[in-house]
Amino acid sequence: MSAQGDAGVADADAAARRGRPGRRPGGGDTRQVILDAARAEFAARGYENTSMRAIARAAAVNPALLHHYFGTKDQLFLAALEFPLQPRELVARIVGGGREAVGERLVRFAFGLLENPAARDRVLAVLRAAATNEQMARLMRGFIMRELARPVAAVLDLPQPELRAQLAMTQMVGMIMGRYVLAVEPLASAPVEELVPLLAPTLQRYLVG
Amino acid sequence: MSAQGDAGVADADAAARRGRPGRRPGGGDTRQVILDAARAEFAARGYENTSMRAIARAAAVNPALLHHYFGTKDQLFLAALEFPLQPRELVARIVGGGREAVGERLVRFAFGLLENPAARDRVLAVLRAAATNEQMARLMRGFIMRELARPVAAVLDLPQPELRAQLAMTQMVGMIMGRYVLAVEPLASAPVEELVPLLAPTLQRYLVG
Structure with a gap:
């Protein structure tokens, strides 16, 4: 899942660099791309230093979509973590x-x-x-x-x-x-x-x- | 030293609220007021979320004085800590x-x-x-x-x-x-x-x- 996630973020970054603001066709896919980007950004910079805007940029989606799918930064954080402890x-x-x-x-x-x-x-x-x-x-x-x-x-x-x-x-x-x-x-x-x-x-x- | 420090910050805050931008007479005093304010701000908000500007505000001094006395935020942080472990x-x-x-x-x-x-x-x-x-x-x-x-x-x-x-x-x-x-x-x-x-x-x- 991590390899998938990193690949997703890399694709999104590449798309962003090519100037294609990424509207993705399927809602399920967009949700996953946001989660992967959020995970990478939170892990690299920590909760405090990660903005919804930076996650949207990494995912190459409109920031409004983050709020649409996840609500607040807290909620996105917890969703992104899928805290691995059972x-x-x-x-x-x-x-x-x-x-x-x-x-x-x-x-x-x-x-x-x-x-x-x-x-x-x-x-x-x-x-x-x-x-x-x-x-x-x-x-x-x-x-x-x-x-x-x-x-x-x-x-x-x-x-x-x-x-x-x-x-x-x-x-x-x-x-x-x-x-x-x-x-x-x-x-x-x-x-x-x-x-x-x-x-x-x-x-x-x-x-x- | 902590009680002194807190009192210094409180005085500085009060001065700031009363609209007296605090230029202090003695350099040694100003240095101490900045250290006390930095200590309180770093402790409350952490290194990343504390700005030089916020410390200057809490100390009621011109931000330029922080750079004059301490250089960068890193240097002020370490000076403010006087890490208590011997x-x-x-x-x-x-x-x-x-x-x-x-x-x-x-x-x-x-x-x-x-x-x-x-x-x-x-x-x-x-x-x-x-x-x-x-x-x-x-x-x-x-x-x-x-x-x-x-x-x-x-x-x-x-x-x-x-x-x-x-x-x-x-x-x-x-x-x-x-x-x-x-x-x-x-x-x-x-x-x-x-x-x-x-x-x-x-x-x-x-x-x-």
Whole structure:
């Protein structure tokens, strides 16, 4: 889907450069072109620095179409992200298969997601937006508490289960910041197989004790 | 210093509202008023969304004075932050006093800093800037590697010492994101004394094994 998306944006850019303001024939197609352009722009520049106008330009469509299909910038942002985390799947993976490897399964699941560039871009776009925009922070806060912390806490067999679920999240959020955003070395280039044995016991202790 | 700073900004705001464009008598005073205003604006809106013009307005000074005293926005940002971390002090605290409580000392040191609103605002301003601006991410990357990861790694007695120092940093960065930026509950309101026994073993294991 990412390759398709990039190709769509490249085509749109090329069309824009050739001076063909792109009215696309099918509505479904236009919607997808806007989503692909929005995803690329938000990932490259973050929520705050991306304008509806710039997305329309990248998609080579009339800006009015963005409002027609998606409403506000918030709404387009959330639609564009198709946030790649399936919380129910996450919970199932944490719980299923025995308590002794909860931390390792969670770390491997997270890296499976994050080492995929398209999924990583979406996670980074959400994090960047939440770091700089209070409205986005509120949206993400609600998402984390409702979709992650509470379902995970519900299956933990320890005191302070929500706090523990959130501490596990802080380790993963910090790892994302250090490896992919700040990109400090050697963390940024370390093979996943070197990171798993260092990170897994942290999550194991928070979630299982 | 924060109370002073806030008062300075408030005075400047009041002066601006009363229509007195503030030329201040002493150069040293003006410099401080600009720094206080810059700190407040960067903390509230982040690096990207703060303009030199808005800082000049908050400080009630001519925008040309900002360029005169500080040059570019980057330079004003770094000057305004007086980044509150003293890396040498941090390393000394980690190393000094026995290996059995390294994690706890580090966590307590970090909360001592972060629970102080003025210091926290500066840390958050740096993190927000680094999350959304590649130039700031590069500055912060250099700072972390030179001033934190390498000095800490130099005193660790384990394989992969730099990677371990950076993993400790990721736990603290993630905790800052979760508690102060995303502000998820119960993490955001949990007393420090509840967090220390949960976080300290993580840092202890990364840094001491």
